[in-house]
Amino acid sequence: MESRTRNSVKNILYAVTGQFFGLLSSFILRIVFVHMLSRNYLGIDSLFTSIVSALSLTELGIGSAINYSLYKPLAENDVEQIKALMKLYKKAYILIGIVVFIIGMLLVPTLPFFVHSKNIQHLDLIFILFIINSSISYFYSYKKSLIIADQYRHITVVYTYVSFVIMSIVQGVLLVVTKNYVVYLLIMIFFTFIQNFLISKKADKMYPYLLEKDAKNLDSKTLKLIAKNTYAMSLHKIGGTVVTSTDNIVISKFSGIVEVGKYSNYQMVINALNIVFGQIFNSVIASIGNLGTESNRKLKNNFEKIFFLSFWLISFVSCCLYMVFNPFIKLWVGKFFVLKESVLIAIVLNFYIYQMRRPVLTYRDALGIYWYDRFLPLIEAVINVGFSIILAKHLGILGTLLGTIISMTCLNLWIEPLILYKYGLHSNVFEYYRVFIKYTVTAIISVVIIRVTSIFVLWNISNVLLQIIINIILCVLLYNMLFVVFYHKDAAFDYALGLLEKIAHGIIKGRS
Template identity: 45%
Template sequence: MLRTKKALVNIVVALFGQILGLFVSFIARIYFVKYLGAEYLGLNGLFTNIISILSLVELGIGPAIVYSLYRPLAENDIQKVKSLMKLYKKAYTLIGIIIFIVGLLVIPILPLFVTNKANIIGLEPIFVLFVINASISYFFSYKRNLIIADQYRYVATIYRYSFFIFLNVLQIFILFLTKNYLIFLIMMILCTLLENIFVARRADRMYPFLKKKNALKLDKGTILEIKRNTSALIFHKIGGVVINSTDNILISINLGVIWVGLYSNYLLIITALHTMIGQIFTAVTATVGNLVAVESKKKSLFMFQVIYLANFWIYGLCLIGLFLLINPFMNFWLGKQMLISMDVVSFILINFYIQGMRKTVLTFREASGLYWNDRYKPLFEVTVNLIVSIILVPHYGLPGIFIGTIVSTMTICFWLEPYVLYKHGFHSPLKPYFLKYIYYLIVLLVAGVITHEVTSLIAEESVISFIFIALISLSLPNVIFLIFFYRTKEFQYWFNLFKSVFKKRMQKK
């Protein structure tokens, strides 16, 4: 119950923060486009992706150490936690310095990535500010991750979104007064530094032993475990960064930086939803890590199935809503000049669902420390993705890039990730997982078709009709999902959990 309570608090705070942050992001994007234009918007997305590639320097040592923290935290082994945090501090300080140096070395080749920079001033100084922001983010984050590993993610989340909202308000004010992108980025660096300092000070108050210098040397077994997981995570890190961070680079090189700007508006919505939903899974990762460390395989498998139902329910609902609402919303938000055709958007949304349905498997894999068993998977995934994307993008444009991601995911990740989890984590046959995946897909298609047919009766394009379609998109699929799932053990678990929480709330009142 303590694990459940911590997970629920983390989820509620994360969702509230993400919704508030998303609202502020939409407003900030309006002012960004108004005062700086699509070129700088595209440059912002491009440089963000390049910085993500630089993060390969981290090599996965962070997640490896966080995994090593789960058991000593559960067992209150303070000495081992201190030793792990000492190693963590040294590693992340070195990583921050290396990222800064490597970032500066990238500057001479920047023109290769920006094919159309007619209206962009100060390309190199802009990139330097991105590099500085990335490097300083590592200097205190090891303390943030201790809070997260101890199942108190909501503490870090509150600081994260408080500074995020403050930053966006400040940047809107800067754009209104100066229309200067460099000052805009300097404010980003300032807020990153302040947020990290505040979180580090909070960690010192929560864990006073962090101030003590008498950390013991780690035992050989723990060091070997960290090295083994880190060596495996190197491949996962490469795969994740290349898959998630090369799209804007390929778009910029082949189609121009303006297309990066157009896609980035859709990406803002998609990423916001991924992040919002991801907050749920991230919030429960430490809880799952604690569960895996102390409970049976049978209980872990059941909890996987419970979370997997929630995974489908959330992503299925989002997918239906996005298909019906994303382009009308984009029209109201930024205007028709910022729209991408629905044919192209469909590939973006299919990829959104496919990637989203991996969340539960990846959460349990991370919490179980199963990095080694599929360490070479990302190399095959990256190879297929890049080959297909590079071949298709000159002929099909944006869809070619998304098809590359879809093909690589379905031919490699779709079967290999659950295979590793079920074989090495649950020691259970894999067939029920795939049968459930297919069943969920059938339910999604039924709910999607019915919802589309109902909303197609609303032909008028107006704010009122948009609201009606949104209400139908939120309610009707939920009713259909309920009809299909209300008798399942997984749904009954969630129902009883929320009923118990509600009763306790009422008793306190």
């Protein structure tokens, strides 16, 4: 059996490579989109994506709960238990897909409340197509989770991104030919079905016993554990979905659909990065969960190393975003779509805080300790939506983003690690708080130094592409130089370098 580290590195390499090509095709498709369709359609695309994402609440975290239950039988090669779990998974996801479609159809009459523009044809049909795309994704996707839980996420990544790139090409060509948004959405539905169908067939080949019809029912003890974890995860799911999916809805209501379109360009980049980071952290969840079935002795030490490496990557990417985001948007889709620097700072800060929570949440998910902070997401959602609406009335997009920042800062940044350290790592959490503050302060100092240097270097340079290139060079050289100065004596620094060497070796050799 391949080692946990090797599987994790392979999963990360495939995820980052796949997302690179996915992001590249998305950028090109967005250029075609804004030239072939009106600005209103860009806002509609983002708004309906957010509404449909909110409908994923019907999943209620059952997928995560079952995934956690899969780690032990996979480690022990308990085929009968795996078959029983997948039987439950299939029934649950088919039901969820049907419920998503029904709820989505019930929402059609409410669309005028969110969309005030009368310049969009076939608005109801467009929303229905979004609903269909979301609902059909549940009918085959449950088998993907088995592959991922078995530490072979890289296999699903290949199917996902090859399908996405081909879809983007087809959508771009048909947009140029037809200039029809409905055709664009029909292609999306087709590829959603094909992608999940092919991954399902791959799972059948990897695990032939999935085709057997004699799967037993789960025992009452396992069902109670899944029910308990599902209840806890459902609360996390509700809070998390409200926080991540309401921004575009609030912006549309108080600032208009065109502003949603502007923000969506930034959001597209952020979402792509979130997917990359999500793939990276999800790539190690199965390995952590597998480790947890054997021993907890190394968990805290491993967490501290992963947290350090995560901070290095997250803070560096955040610095790059701040330095190049606005000139990149200007070069990519035009000056009209550039947002104020205050909004940019809020976007980057939101990204940094959210990603810095990832290591804690990754370990929480891997260890299955959803229960102890189950009500936290609901409180976060109330604070987020409340502040977002109040501030959006006066500050527009900036107010919406500040609402999210306030909710995460007041609650998540200190309660989530408290739960992990108490119930998962069985250690004192104050060391985590101290390290988090130290990391954040040094990141801010580094960004300020780079920003001042950039102003000095670029004071007489007006070429946007040259500005982007110089800022990237400054980030790569200065930020990492400062990072080494700050942390070269840190115990986790050697681990980070060692892991980077493994990744580089895997790239050079074409394997890991």
